[in-house]
Amino acid sequence: MQGVLYVSHGSRVPEATQEAIEFITDVQQQVDISLQTICFLELAEPTIAEGVETLVKQGATTIAVIPVLLLSAGHYFKDIPQAITTIQQQYPHVSFTYGQPLGVQSRLTQILQTRINETAIPINEDAQILVVGRGSYNPQTQVDITAIAQELQTLLPVNDIEVCYLAACKPSFEDALSSALESEYSQIFVVPYIWFTGILERHIAQTVDTTKSSSDIVLCDHLGHHPAIKEALKDRVLEAVTQV
Missing domain, CATH: 3.40.50.1400 (Rossmann fold)
Incomplete structure (x- = not known):
């Protein structure tokens, strides 16, 4: 069963965490997959490990990990993959695919x-x-x-x-x-x-x-909840869940 794990950066500022949750929740409603959850790389909870555990308990056997990141950098290339590699040892029956950050668009x-x-x-x-x-x-x-x-x-x-x-x-x-x-x-x-x-x-x-x-x-204001960036994240989800 397909699951989607959104990995946001996390922040010490409660308003930032809440903004990320509201944004991702809007995107989740546009993705026709029943098992979806949000986690954070650092500074907020749930952690990546807790997010994976939630999806596995709900029955996920394949998890698309979606980095909620603008560009490719250390978190994308190192931190998130390392966390998933460690977690995967706990769930050998679960397969993982890894999405891309939004990149230049x-x-x-x-x-x-x-x-x-x-x-x-x-x-x-x-x-x-x-x-x-x-x-x-x-x-x-x-x-x-x-x-x-x-x-x-x-x-x-x-x-x-x-x-x-x-x-x-x-x-x-x-x-x-x-x-x-x-x-x-x-x-x-x-x-x-x-x-x-x-x-x-x-x-x-x-x-x-x-x-x-x-x-x-x-x-000027930050990127925030613009419809175009929501569409871009949704596209990254659909790409990740269709990876072979």
């Missing part, structure tokens, strides 16, 4: 355009857009964020789009914002490529709030 880049438009602030010709990624030691992260920024460039009437990161990669968000301020752009749009709210988004907001500048700094 035009429909997700278009959400960034939507988040900018939602500010209802016209973009000046000399504005700068800062696309803020989470960051990772995996080099693919920078490749992906750069590709996203390049595609966003084709969607907006602005010449300068830069990428920056909250951890592990350079330039850091703080350095990129400082550089933008020194360049005296009339506007700086800060666009988080972050799925759910949490500590990272709060850090961005606090940094923007405490930065004094003659430029207009416009903070």
Whole structure:
């Protein structure tokens, strides 16, 4: 019997955990599979092991593990597979398939355009857009964020789009914002490529709030509950359950 295990990152911020649960629950309702459950990689419960146990007790003999992640990085390549390998020893009669993170997709880049438009602030010709990624030691992260920024460039009437990161990669968000301020752009749009709210988004907001500048700094919303990203996750589920 088919089961689906959604593995979200987890957060110390209760609102972030709740946002992830509500998002995934919406996707579950669009997937015609009776056995589905949510777990977290860290910082929240249930754990991956507890999620697998729940599905097995309900009768699952095949489990599609769905990483609720934007991009391929350490959690995708290392942490989740290691956890599943350990757990699989407890359930030798259960087979597992492993889905993909969302990756770089035009429909997700278009959400960034939507988040900018939602500010209802016209973009000046000399504005700068800062696309803020989470960051990772995996080099693919920078490749992906750069590709996203390049595609966003084709969607907006602005010449300068830069990428920056909250951890592990350079330039850091703080350095990129400082550089933008020194360049005296009339506007700086800060666009988080972050799925759910949490500590990272709060850090961005606090940094923007405490930065004094003659430029207009416009903070856009995170990706959140946009229909396109729900559709993208549903597609990853359907791909994983049809793996041979």
